[in-house]
Amino acid sequence: MSKKEWPLWEIFIRGQHGLNHRHVGSLHAPDAEMAIRNARDVYTRRKEGVSIWVVPSAQITASSPSEKGPMYDPAESKVYRHPTFYDIPDEVGHM
Amino acid sequence: MYAQMVKSEGMKSLEEMSPEERAFQERIDANEKIEPKEWMPEGYRKTLIRQIGQHAHSEIVGQLPEGNWVTRAPTLERKAILLAKVQDEAGHGLYLYSAAETLGVTRDELTEKLLSGDMKYSSIFNYPTLTWADMGAVGWLVDGAAIMNQVPLQRTSYGPYSRAMIRICKEESFHQRQGFAIMMKMANGTPEQKEMAQDALNRFWFPALMMFGPSDADSVHSAQSMAWKIKMNTNDELRQKFVDETVPQAEFLGLTVPDKTLAWNEEKGGYDFAEPDWNEFFEVIKGNGPCNEERLSARQKAWSEGAWFREGLTAYADKAASRRAAAQMAAE
Numbered sequence: 550m551s552k553k554e555w556p557l558w559e560i561f562i563r564g565q566h567g568l569n570h571r572h573v574g575s576l577h578a579p580d581a582e583m584a585i586r587n588a589r590d591v592y593t594r595r596k597e598g599v600s601i602w603v604v605p606s607a608q609i610t611a612s613s614p615s616e617k618g619p620m621y622d623p624a625e626s627k628v629y630r631h632p633t634f635y636d637i638p639d640e641v642g643h644m
Numbered sequence: 645m646y647a648q649m650v651k652s653e654g655m656k657s658l659e660e661m662s663p664e665e666r667a668f669q670e671r672i673d674a675n676e677k678i679e680p681k682e683w684m685p686e687g688y689r690k691t692l693i694r695q696i697g698q699h700a701h702s703e704i705v706g707q708l709p710e711g712n713w714v715t716r717a718p719t720l721e722r723k724a725i726l727l728a729k730v731q732d733e734a735g736h737g738l739y740l741y742s743a744a745e746t747l748g749v750t751r752d753e754l755t756e757k758l759l760s761g762d763m764k765y766s767s768i769f770n771y772p773t774l775t776w777a778d779m780g781a782v783g784w785l786v787d788g789a790a791i792m793n794q795v796p797l798q799r800t801s802y803g804p805y806s807r808a809m810i811r812i813c814k815e816e817s818f819h820q821r822q823g824f825a826i827m828m829k830m831a832n833g834t835p836e837q838k839e840m841a842q843d844a845l846n847r848f849w850f851p852a853l854m855m856f857g858p859s860d861a862d863s864v865h866s867a868q869s870m871a872w873k874i875k876m877n878t879n880d881e882l883r884q885k886f887v888d889e890t891v892p893q894a895e896f897l898g899l900t901v902p903d904k905t906l907a908w909n910e911e912k913g914g915y916d917f918a919e920p921d922w923n924e925f926f927e928v929i930k931g932n933g934p935c936n937e938e939r940l941s942a943r944q945k946a947w948s949e950g951a952w953f954r955e956g957l958t959a960y961a962d963k964a965a966s967r968r969a970a971a972q973m974a975a976e
């Protein structure tokens with residue numbers, strides 16, 4: 550009998566009401582429903598969350614780490630995208 | 645505001661509510677966030693689609709008056725800054741469309757409703773940007789007014805909307821400051837430049853006040869939206885706050901707010917000021933502002949002339965997918 554391996558799932562937990570789900574790790578499970586059950590046991594034993602998302606790892610497309618330079622370096626010279634680039638006197642008040 | 649005069653259903657009292665509706669209202673009263681897959685009253689869903697959609701449309705159409713000056717910015721630095729700001733607005737539109745889509749409406753539906761005139765965008769973007777000083781006035785006044793509304797909306801009850809607002813507010817400060825920096829430069833420049841700055845303030849002051857919408861003190865729609873925490877302050881509260889913060893900034897610039905009735909009211913701790921011309925506001929909303937036609941036709945043109953490109957990308961994605969499938973078959 551050929552053994553079918555369970556797929557890998559990426560687990561995202563919403564820590565508190567209103568926050569984004571955050572990636573916390575991954576686990577194996579035969580299907581999405583079991584992945585949620587397992588994630589509940591693995592990642593929320595201390596009430597770490599109010600909601601769980603599970604996504605098949607195979608469905609995730611990631612940017613390549615070796616492209617870090619071309620991807621993010623161009624933003625380095627665009628300092629004017631930050632509010633601190635502009636000299637506004639304190640007496641004008643918060644802006 | 646960026647969403648003006650959003651209509652919602654009439655309001656129910658706690659006793660009139662179904663158990664589901666009551667539990668929903670109690671969650672909102674306890675400052676819990678409502679998330680996409682949870683139960684919500686149909687009116688809440690519909691009102692939010694209208695409001696977030698209108699907000700998103702405003703970000704997108706709002707690129708046009710500023711885009712108008714990108715190629716004519718006075719220096720390369722100013723050009724890069726303006727371009728970065730317009731680029732941010734596109735991003736803000738995208739965050740908001742995505743939030744609206746979690747409520748069960750598609751991106752294309754929203755776009756088509758904008759293009760057909762079924763959905764509105766903020767009245768402010770139907771005014772022309774005639775001189776470079778307008779880039780200053782828009783950043784300072786228009787983004788300033790938008791921030792007034794968006795900061796409290798970070799606490800809105802609908803999770804995806806709240807999170808989009810938090811992201812947007814983080815990026816918005818740069819917009820207002822770059823505008824004010826332009827105003828400072830112009831106001832301290834030659835007499836002609838100062839005159840341009842004053843002229844821009846004269847033209848944008850009342851349209852900026854209109855952004856908050858007419859007084860909604862007695863509006864049932866507002867009361868329901870406020871109970872649902874999708875509207876956090878009344879239009880008048882926000883308008884007052886905007887005037888109180890902006891008048892001293894105009895004084896700092898040495899410019900005059902074009903309102904002869906403007907006066908500090910010690911008792912209320914705020915300025916008394918003239919209402920904008922609400923007939924003009926309703927005309928602009930109806931489609932009769934100076935630039936309504938131009939703005940909408942620019943969006944329609946972008947949509948129809950971009951169709952071949954969108955179709956091309958879809959065709960390419962389909963082709964790449966079938967190529968991958970074939971390669972996988974061959975490997976097995």
